[in-house]
């Protein structure tokens with residue numbers, strides 16, 4: 001959660017402070033492309049957002065990108081259809 005960073009004080013001294021780690025952008029689990037519609041925020045900030053702003057509401061939203069999800073649904077439909 002926290003990472004030690006060097007910060008210069010107004011007097012010129014360099015001190016070590018605990019800075020917050022920046023959250024990473026969400027990526028697709030299959031093609032590793034960055035996902036759209038997923039905020040780059042820490043979990044406590046994401047909890048404060050409305051539900052519709054947290055991740056896409058479709059199945060696998062926030063886990064697979066739209067094209068990978070589409071491919072997955074097609075594959076699944078083909079298997080059921082025989």
Ligand SMILES: [Zn+2]
Pocket residue numbers: 028029030031032033064065066067068069
């Ligand atoms: Zn993908």
